[in-house]
Amino acid sequence: MGYSYKDAGVNIQAGNEVVERIKPAVARTLRPEVLGGLGGFGGLFKLDLEKYPDPVLVSGTDGVGTKLRLAFQMNKHDSIGQDAVAMCVNDILVQGAEPLFFLDYLAVGKVEPGRVAEVVGGVAKGCEMAGCSLIGGETAEMPGFYAEDEYDIAGFSVGVVNRNQLIDGSKIQAGDVLIGLASTGLHSNGFSLARKIFEAYSLEKVFPELGEALGETLLRPTRIYVKSILPLLAGGEILGMAHITGGGLTDNIPRVLPPGLGVQINTSTWEHPPIFTLMQRLGDVAWPEMYRTFNMGVGFVIIVHPEEADKICQQLVELGENCFVMGSVVSGEGVAY
Incomplete structure (x- = not known):
C-alpha cells in the first residue's frame, strides 16, 4: 500500500476538527454585513453604503514576531491571536478607518486541534474587541518546515472611512498637543532585544518591580484601541494619530507629521511600566535606544x-483609557525628549 498525505505529516482530519472547534468563537465576531460562513473559498462582506457613501478602504497586515517564542516556552497560546489582530486594526485606525473584517494565516509544523483552536480563539477575541468580523483564514500544516510544536501567525484587516473623514495629519501645526494612551506593556515589538536581555532568566522568575512572573508580563497581549477612538472621530477634533509599534515613539510619531514639523515629548508626564526600566537597567540600554525600540508605556x-x-x-477616560498630555508639536523635525 502506497504513501498517504497523512504519512507525509499532513492530517486533513485534524484540520477539519479545528474548523468545527473554532466555529462558535468565529460566530461571535460576525457583523450583519457578513454573507455566508466558514468554509467558502473567500469571505463575503457587503459594505454599508448608507453609512459610507464615499468609501475608502484601508488595509493593514502584520504578524506577531519573536513574541511567539515566549508562547512556545510558556505553552500559552490563548492570547497571541489578539496580538495579531491588534497590530493590524490599530494601524488602520490611525487613518480614521473602522475595521470591518480580519483574516488570519496560521502555519504549523503539526496540527494539534486544541492548540490551534486556542490561537484562533485569541484571534476571535481580538476581533470582538475591535468590532470586526473574522471572515476567513488559513491553517497550513507544514511538516519538516516548522517544528511540530511551533507555528507562525499573521493576518490582515480591512477597514473603511468616508473620503472626507480620512485622517492624514495634514492639518497638524506647531502648538498642537500630543495625547498618549497607555499600553499594556511591550505589546508586540522589541522582543528580539527583550529576549536578549532576559536570556539568562527563567520566565517564571518574579522580579519585585513586576510583582508577577516575567513571562506573564512579557506575554500580556497588545491593547486594541478601536472602540475608544472611533467614538471621538465624528467631531473632527483629531488631527493625526500614531500606533506605537516597531520604531517606538521616535520613529512612529513623525510618520503622521507634515514636513517641517517635529515633536517635543515630556517623558515625566506618564508612568513608565516597570518592565521598561527593568530592561534598561539589566541590559544597560541607552535611553534613546529604549525610546526607538519600545513603546515605553504609550501604545x-x-x-x-x-x-x-x-x-x-x-472622553478617553470615560471610555476606559489611561491617557495623558505628553508633548507638543514644534517647528523642526524628529522627536526631542
Whole structure:
C-alpha cells in the first residue's frame, strides 16, 4: 500500500476538527454585513453604503514576531491571536478607518486541534474587541518546515472611512498637543532585544518591580484601541494619530507629521511600566535606544489642538483609557525628549 498525505505529516482530519472547534468563537465576531460562513473559498462582506457613501478602504497586515517564542516556552497560546489582530486594526485606525473584517494565516509544523483552536480563539477575541468580523483564514500544516510544536501567525484587516473623514495629519501645526494612551506593556515589538536581555532568566522568575512572573508580563497581549477612538472621530477634533509599534515613539510619531514639523515629548508626564526600566537597567540600554525600540508605556498617540485636549482626555477616560498630555508639536523635525 502506497504513501498517504497523512504519512507525509499532513492530517486533513485534524484540520477539519479545528474548523468545527473554532466555529462558535468565529460566530461571535460576525457583523450583519457578513454573507455566508466558514468554509467558502473567500469571505463575503457587503459594505454599508448608507453609512459610507464615499468609501475608502484601508488595509493593514502584520504578524506577531519573536513574541511567539515566549508562547512556545510558556505553552500559552490563548492570547497571541489578539496580538495579531491588534497590530493590524490599530494601524488602520490611525487613518480614521473602522475595521470591518480580519483574516488570519496560521502555519504549523503539526496540527494539534486544541492548540490551534486556542490561537484562533485569541484571534476571535481580538476581533470582538475591535468590532470586526473574522471572515476567513488559513491553517497550513507544514511538516519538516516548522517544528511540530511551533507555528507562525499573521493576518490582515480591512477597514473603511468616508473620503472626507480620512485622517492624514495634514492639518497638524506647531502648538498642537500630543495625547498618549497607555499600553499594556511591550505589546508586540522589541522582543528580539527583550529576549536578549532576559536570556539568562527563567520566565517564571518574579522580579519585585513586576510583582508577577516575567513571562506573564512579557506575554500580556497588545491593547486594541478601536472602540475608544472611533467614538471621538465624528467631531473632527483629531488631527493625526500614531500606533506605537516597531520604531517606538521616535520613529512612529513623525510618520503622521507634515514636513517641517517635529515633536517635543515630556517623558515625566506618564508612568513608565516597570518592565521598561527593568530592561534598561539589566541590559544597560541607552535611553534613546529604549525610546526607538519600545513603546515605553504609550501604545497610541493622538494629536489635537490645545483647546481640545482636556475634552478629548475626559472622553478617553470615560471610555476606559489611561491617557495623558505628553508633548507638543514644534517647528523642526524628529522627536526631542
